[in-house]
Amino acid sequence: xxxxxxxxxxxxxxxxxxxxxxxxxxxxxxxxxxxxxxxxxxxxxxxxxxxxxxxxxxxxxxxxxxxxxxxxxxxxxxxxxxxxxxxxxxxxxxxxxxxxxxxxxxxxxxxxxxxxxxxxxxxxxxxxxxxxxxxxxxxxxxxxxxxxxxxxxxxxxxxxxxxxxxxxxxxxxxxxxxxxxxxxxxxxxxxxxxxxxxxxxxxxxxxxxxxxxxxxxxxxxxxxxxxxxxxxxxxxxxxxxxxxxxxxxxxxxxxxxxxxxxxxxxxxxxxxxxxxxxxxxxxxxxxxxxxxxxxxxxxxxxxxxxxxxxxxxxxxxxxxxxxxxxxxxxxxxxxxxxxxxxxxxxxxxxxxxxxxxxxxxxxxxxxxxxxxxxxxxxxxxxxxxxxxxxxxxxxxxxxxxxxxxxxxxxxxxxxxxxxxxxxxxxxxxxxxxxxxxxxxxxxxxxxxxxxxxxxxxxxxxxxxxxxxxxxxxxxxxxxxxxxx
Numbered sequence: 001x002x003x004x005x006x007x008x009x010x011x012x013x014x015x016x017x018x019x020x021x022x023x024x025x026x027x028x029x030x031x032x033x034x035x036x037x038x039x040x041x042x043x044x045x046x047x048x049x050x051x052x053x054x055x056x057x058x059x060x061x062x063x064x065x066x067x068x069x070x071x072x073x074x075x076x077x078x079x080x081x082x083x084x085x086x087x088x089x090x091x092x093x094x095x096x097x098x099x100x101x102x103x104x105x106x107x108x109x110x111x112x113x114x115x116x117x118x119x120x121x122x123x124x125x126x127x128x129x130x131x132x133x134x135x136x137x138x139x140x141x142x143x144x145x146x147x148x149x150x151x152x153x154x155x156x157x158x159x160x161x162x163x164x165x166x167x168x169x170x171x172x173x174x175x176x177x178x179x180x181x182x183x184x185x186x187x188x189x190x191x192x193x194x195x196x197x198x199x200x201x202x203x204x205x206x207x208x209x210x211x212x213x214x215x216x217x218x219x220x221x222x223x224x225x226x227x228x229x230x231x232x233x234x235x236x237x238x239x240x241x242x243x244x245x246x247x248x249x250x251x252x253x254x255x256x257x258x259x260x261x262x263x264x265x266x267x268x269x270x271x272x273x274x275x276x277x278x279x280x281x282x283x284x285x286x287x288x289x290x291x292x293x294x295x296x297x298x299x300x301x302x303x304x305x306x307x308x309x310x311x312x313x314x315x316x317x318x319x320x321x322x323x324x325x326x327x328x329x330x331x332x333x334x335x336x337x338x339x340x341x342x343x344x345x346x347x348x349x350x351x352x353x354x355x356x357x358x359x360x361x362x363x364x365x366x367x368x369x370x371x372x373x374x375x376x377x378x379x380x381x382x383x384x385x386x387x388x389x390x391x392x393x394x395x396x397x398x399x400x401x402x403x404x405x406x407x408x409x410x411x412x413x414x415x416x417x418x419x420x421x422x423x424x425x426x427x428x429x430x431x432x433x434x435x436x437x438x439x440x441x442x443x444x445x446x447x448x449x450x451x452x453x454x455x456x457x458x459x460x461x462x463x464x465x466x467x468x469x470x471x472x473x474x475x476x477x478x479x480x481x482x483x484x
Contacts, residue, residue: 004075009067009228010435011060013037013083013158014240015103015261016302018056020063021432022070025440027448029429030070033063039102044144047131048107053089053097056158057165064226076228078439079166079218080235082243082431083159085179088134090141091161092151095170099148100158101137108136111143115197119278124194126178126185126274126282126291135181135198154204159237167216167234171209175239175292178283185283185291186272211238211286212441235442238286241266241294243434246286247426248398249450255392257379257413257421258430259403263297263338265382267390275389279341286438293390295382298339298346300375301403307371311364317405323365324372324408330467331355331362333474334370338378341385349481353474375403376412377471383417396420396455400430414458416468425453 007030012019014037021032038055042048068076086103101107109131115121121129131137134155142149156164157176164170177183177190182198182205184191195202209215215234223230237243244258245266256266269291273282281294312320332354337347352370354362386392397419404410404427414421426433440447 004073006077007071007074008436008439009064009076009079009226009232010432010439011064011079011081011159011162012240012431012435013056013081013087013162014431015084018059018063019432020060020067021429021435022067022074022076023432023436025436025445025448027426027433027436029432030074031067032429032432033066035059035063037102039104042107045107045110045140047105047109048140049102049105051100051102053100053161056100060162061226068227071228076232078233078235078443079163079228080237080435080439081159081162082237082240082435083157083162083176085157085176085239085241086132086134087158088137088155089158089161090138090148090152090155093153095164095168097161098151099141099145101134101141103132105137106131107140107144108138111136111139114139121181121194121197122278123274124184124186124191125181126272127181128278129181133179133181135194135200138200139198154206156206157239159239160206163215163234163237166218166222168219169216169234170206171215171236172206173209173211173236173238174284175211175242175286177208179239188284209236210288211236211242212438214442233442235439237435237438240431242286242292243438244400244430245292245434246437247430247433248400248424249447250398252290253392254394254398255383255386256398256400257404259301259375259399259401259409261299261302263300263375263379263401263403265295265297265379265386267293267386267392269293269390273390275385277342279385280389293386295341295386296339297375297378297382298337300338300378301401303336304368304371304375304403304406307368311367320365320368321407323363324369327363327365327369329361330369331359331366332370333467333470334367334374335471335475335478336371336374338374340378340381342381347475347478350478353477369408372406372409373412373467373471376409376416377468379413380416380468394419396422398422398424400424400427402428410454410456411459414456415461415464418458420458421456422452423454423456425451427453
């Protein structure tokens, strides 16, 4: 019988969906299946969402069974996971999951003020502390959900919990630990000082592990459940943004734009850099010594997806691009709630501005054009803030993630930033391909060669300068409305 080709099973838990992929050592994705992640509202808090971990595990199993239909000719030799940052799963003493809290859960917002010196926390954690981060989610559970807290033992990131379910080994990977507010990023360790702020015990936190190392074997009963070999190992993964960045194979001081539900603009650095104005984030990358300096444009790609569902429910993205190319008059400007690093608070309301009465030239393409321009302008604003903290001298920027499938958006970004935008052929599934890289690292396999799909060159345009000024004016108008 012919020897089966060795492959990896990669689990990717994003903000919006659950994905399971079967991938070759070369980085080629054999198959990928997805389902929406199911959230529930927790009415004990103003802004709280949760998911049921056992349902998520069922989804992972169901999707794995679909991609493993191909396993007749392949052998899974390793399993790894990646997930949304800031999302966590709380478990009891026996390791049973109690509740899952996604990155978009803000149950801890009303306890943000228990942090007396937020600047001191920023210096240790590399991020200004808000309810986005894991520690305040745990505090929210402690203060209002005693039935969960009384059983609570510890928590893990979602990807670490998935790997725990496969291996039985409790752990927390460093790039994910950077998102907890309990981790000293420069020292690369849990911080007793930070734990005291939130009245959490350092000794209850899981052992820290390095991405790209073997955690252990897949448990026999889990291997049988998933119908994979019991010789397969579990490899420590990492945060989805870090794995997406890794898929581009950047050098030190390169900038990478990860265009997904949100749009982080990342600079890979060899030193722990902080912003005097506390606008940027600095976290651990997935290798031993690198950091990621970040400004984040917030919810961006999700806006594009929602507008497609409204205006182009039955068409693919190529139809949108054709209509955008046909536009010769841009009838509206959008400001849809993205984040700018130099603004103290995000826009919580937004919309479109266009001339009244409504022009006959206004079309569905006009609204999508405005949405993509809003994303590109938000990226520029955050890139400029990033460069104020750490100068970026290269004439190119890497870009990955599903958002950059839009050629129009790619050109907008190149024009506004005045840099070449380089896209690899793996850009659509960048976090999954990053999972392949770390499995190869763990098992001593050769890394695939980077394949450039396209390089977009900036085009200087007076119209872009005019439209950028109009976008800033529109954003100011919405902010003024909110302040009234």
